[in-house]
Amino acid sequence: MSAADISPQGSTDVEELIYSIECAKDEYVLGNLEKHIGNSAAARNAYDARMAWFLEADLELNGAYSVDEPDEDETTSNPVTPVAAPVPTKMTTTMTEVNMDSSFDFIPGQLPLANVRGITPAxxxxxxxxxGFDKFRNPVHLAQHLKDGQLVGQHVRQKxxxxxxxxxxxxxxxxxxxxxxAGGKKVVVTSSELGALSVSQAQGHKWPVVALPTDQQGGLAAFRRNFEWLNSFEEVILAFESDEREQALxxxxxxxxxxxxxxLAKLTDSLTDMLQAGRTEEIKSALxxxxxxxxxxIIEGSDITIEWLESDEGVVGYELPYPRLNDALRGLRAKELTFLVAGSGIGKSTIAREIGAHLVMRHGLKVANVFLEEGPTKxxxxxxxxxxNVPLGELRLxxxxxxxxxxxxxxxxxxxxTMFFNHFGSLDSADLLAKLEYFAAAGCKFLILDHISIVVSGMASSKEGERKDIDILVTALRSLIERTGMGIICISHLTKADGTPHEEGGRINLDDLRGSGSLKQLADNVIALERNSQDEEAPNEADIRLLKNREWGDQGLMDRISYNKETGRLLPCPRKPKEAKEKDGSPFAAQDKLLRSKAGATSKKKPDPTDLRMQQYAAGQQQLPVDPDADIPF
Incomplete structure (x- = not known):
C-alpha cells in the first residue's frame, strides 16, 4: 500500500509527520509519537483523528476492530441504584498518562474515538x-490491569x-x-474482557462486573486467589459462553x-455480538x-414432572427364552449389567448366544457381540x-x-x-472400551462381552493386582451403561470351589465370583449355571440359578435346561420326578408337572428333549409361557 493510497485528505504538517511515521514500518513505535507531537493541541487532535482513521483502515482483526458510528447517547437507563465504584486517578486517552510499573516494558496504547463492536469510547x-502495536508492529488488544491507579499488567491479544x-x-x-x-448484592463474572465491557455498558456501569484476567488455566488460579473478594457478594453470576469448554470451566x-x-446465565451468543446487535435488554434479562x-x-424434586417420570424405559423387560428366569426377572432390561457365571465348559457362552439370538430374532433388537476367545466368523x-437348528461345531466343520x-x-x-468385534489378537483395554462406546452409538440395545478375565489380562496392571483391575473395568462398564443406556451381558469366571467343583454340579453363590467384590455390588443381575458334566444319566442338563435380581428381588433355582446334540440348542426341559417332588412347594411345581406329563416323564420312558414341542420351540413356532400355571402347548 503506497503513501498516496492511505494518506488522509487535507493533511497538515503535523498529519504528514504522523503519516511518515506510520509508513516507516520498520521504525514505527507508537510511543515515539509523543516526542514528535509535543504539547500542541492541534497535534494532539490530529493524532487522535489519525488513530481513529487508522483503526478503521487497518485494524479489522477478525471483526474485533470493526468500527461503528459513535452513539449520540452513550448512557443506558437502569432503574437499579448503582454501587459506588472508585475510578483510577489517572485513566485518560493515552497510556503514557497512566502511572506505570517501571519494572515491565509495557506496550503503549491508544483509545478509539468511535464505537468498536458496539462498545463506546467512554x-x-x-x-x-x-x-496498540507490539514490537513487531502487529496490532494488538491491550486489556490493562490497574492497582491503586498504577498500570501493573497488560493482557495482550493478537489478530x-x-x-x-x-x-x-x-x-x-x-x-x-x-x-x-468488595461486597454488595451481586457481581457478574465473564470469561473475556470484551464480554465484561459489554455487560458493564449494557448495565450503565452500575453493577460490578469482572472478567478472567488471562487464559482459562490462569483464570482459574486468579479466581481462587480472589475468592475472598468474589465471595463477599451475595450472588456470583457466571456469564460464560455456551460452548462446551467454557461451560466446563x-x-x-x-x-x-x-x-x-x-x-449461571444462559447466553445464546457471545456478549459482544449481542451488544453490537443492540440486544442490551437480552443481556440484562440473561443476567x-x-x-x-x-x-x-443433582435434581430438585420440585423440577420433576409426570412426563419425566414416565420417560424411564429402564423397567421395560424383553422376554427371555427361559420361562422361570423370565418370570423372576420380568424380562431382560437394557440399562442393566447382567453377569453370566459358571464353571469351565459348563455352557456360559452357549447360553449367552441363545439369549443374544432371542433378542435379535424375537424382539428385533440390535446386539453387539464381543467374544474375545473366538473370531468374529465363529x-x-x-x-x-x-x-x-444345527450344532455350531457341525456347521463350522x-x-x-x-x-x-x-x-x-x-x-x-x-x-x-448384529455387530461383531474383530480384535485381531489385540486386547488393549482402552481401545476395547472405546469400541464398546461405539457399539452404543451405533444403536446397539445390548452387548455381550465374553469374558471379563481376558479383558483384564490386556490392562496395565495396577499395584493391587487382578482384583483391582477387575474393579476398574466393572466400574467403567457401569459408567458406560449409565451414559449410553445399553444393556451389557457379561460372562465371568468363578473362583475354585472349596467343596464340590463347579464343573461337577457344585452350588454357586455370589462369593464364588472371581475377582473384585464390585462384580456383585455393581451388577443388576447375576445368573449362574450349575451342571455336573460327569453325571452319567444327564451330563447335558444344567440348572439356572438366579443369584442377584436388583429390580425384583426374586432369587433361587430357576429353569432346568438341556443341550440337544442334534440341534445344538440349549433349551428348557422337565426335571426328573424325584427333583420335582423335592420342589413341589415352589411356584413352578405346576409347570414342572405339565412339562413331565407332556414330555412322557410319567411313563417309564426317559424324557426326550427332542420331542415335537421342543422342536417347534426351537423353530420359533412355539413360545414358552411366562405364567407357571398356564397350559403348555405342544
Whole structure:
C-alpha cells in the first residue's frame, strides 16, 4: 500500500509527520509519537483523528476492530441504584498518562474515538482497554490491569487469537476488580474482557462486573486467589459462553462456592455480538434470569414432572427364552449389567448366544457381540446355527450342511441387527472400551462381552493386582451403561470351589465370583449355571440359578435346561420326578408337572428333549409361557 493510497485528505504538517511515521514500518513505535507531537493541541487532535482513521483502515482483526458510528447517547437507563465504584486517578486517552510499573516494558496504547463492536469510547476509557502495536508492529488488544491507579499488567491479544501477559501474575486480580469495592448484592463474572465491557455498558456501569484476567488455566488460579473478594457478594453470576469448554470451566468455578450462591446465565451468543446487535435488554434479562447452579447429577424434586417420570424405559423387560428366569426377572432390561457365571465348559457362552439370538430374532433388537476367545466368523456362524437348528461345531466343520439359499434366508433375519468385534489378537483395554462406546452409538440395545478375565489380562496392571483391575473395568462398564443406556451381558469366571467343583454340579453363590467384590455390588443381575458334566444319566442338563435380581428381588433355582446334540440348542426341559417332588412347594411345581406329563416323564420312558414341542420351540413356532400355571402347548 503506497503513501498516496492511505494518506488522509487535507493533511497538515503535523498529519504528514504522523503519516511518515506510520509508513516507516520498520521504525514505527507508537510511543515515539509523543516526542514528535509535543504539547500542541492541534497535534494532539490530529493524532487522535489519525488513530481513529487508522483503526478503521487497518485494524479489522477478525471483526474485533470493526468500527461503528459513535452513539449520540452513550448512557443506558437502569432503574437499579448503582454501587459506588472508585475510578483510577489517572485513566485518560493515552497510556503514557497512566502511572506505570517501571519494572515491565509495557506496550503503549491508544483509545478509539468511535464505537468498536458496539462498545463506546467512554466504556473503553472506563475500563482502561486500549489498542496498540507490539514490537513487531502487529496490532494488538491491550486489556490493562490497574492497582491503586498504577498500570501493573497488560493482557495482550493478537489478530490470530494468541494471548500473552505483560507484568507479574503473582497477585493478579480479576480484570476490572479495581473498579468496584468488595461486597454488595451481586457481581457478574465473564470469561473475556470484551464480554465484561459489554455487560458493564449494557448495565450503565452500575453493577460490578469482572472478567478472567488471562487464559482459562490462569483464570482459574486468579479466581481462587480472589475468592475472598468474589465471595463477599451475595450472588456470583457466571456469564460464560455456551460452548462446551467454557461451560466446563464455569462448573469448576461454581464448585468453589457454597451451594446456592452461584447462578449461571444462559447466553445464546457471545456478549459482544449481542451488544453490537443492540440486544442490551437480552443481556440484562440473561443476567436477571440466571439459574442457581447445582452440581451435575443433582435434581430438585420440585423440577420433576409426570412426563419425566414416565420417560424411564429402564423397567421395560424383553422376554427371555427361559420361562422361570423370565418370570423372576420380568424380562431382560437394557440399562442393566447382567453377569453370566459358571464353571469351565459348563455352557456360559452357549447360553449367552441363545439369549443374544432371542433378542435379535424375537424382539428385533440390535446386539453387539464381543467374544474375545473366538473370531468374529465363529460368533456370526453361531446366529446362523441357532436360527437353522444345527450344532455350531457341525456347521463350522461342514458348511455345506446348509445350502446357500438357507444361509441367505437366515442372514436376512439376524445380520442387519448384529455387530461383531474383530480384535485381531489385540486386547488393549482402552481401545476395547472405546469400541464398546461405539457399539452404543451405533444403536446397539445390548452387548455381550465374553469374558471379563481376558479383558483384564490386556490392562496395565495396577499395584493391587487382578482384583483391582477387575474393579476398574466393572466400574467403567457401569459408567458406560449409565451414559449410553445399553444393556451389557457379561460372562465371568468363578473362583475354585472349596467343596464340590463347579464343573461337577457344585452350588454357586455370589462369593464364588472371581475377582473384585464390585462384580456383585455393581451388577443388576447375576445368573449362574450349575451342571455336573460327569453325571452319567444327564451330563447335558444344567440348572439356572438366579443369584442377584436388583429390580425384583426374586432369587433361587430357576429353569432346568438341556443341550440337544442334534440341534445344538440349549433349551428348557422337565426335571426328573424325584427333583420335582423335592420342589413341589415352589411356584413352578405346576409347570414342572405339565412339562413331565407332556414330555412322557410319567411313563417309564426317559424324557426326550427332542420331542415335537421342543422342536417347534426351537423353530420359533412355539413360545414358552411366562405364567407357571398356564397350559403348555405342544
Amino acid at each position: 466504556t473503553f476509557k472506563h475500563w482502561s482497554y486500549m489498542f 490470530d487469537g494468541r494471548t500473552s501477559f505483560l507484568g507479574s501474575t503473582a497477585k493478579l486480580q480479576m480484570y476490572g476488580q479495581w473498579l468496584w469495592p 464455569a462448573q469448576q468455578f461454581a464448585g468453589l462456592f457454597r451451594p446456592g450462591k452461584v447462578r 436477571w434470569q440466571a439459574e442457581v447452579w447445582r452440581p451435575g447429577g 460368533s456370526a456362524n453361531a446366529y446362523m446355527a441357532i436360527d437353522c 461342514n458348511p455345506k450342511i446348509l445350502t446357500r439359499d438357507q444361509k441367505l434366508a437366515s442372514m436376512a433375519k439376524w445380520a442387519p441387527l
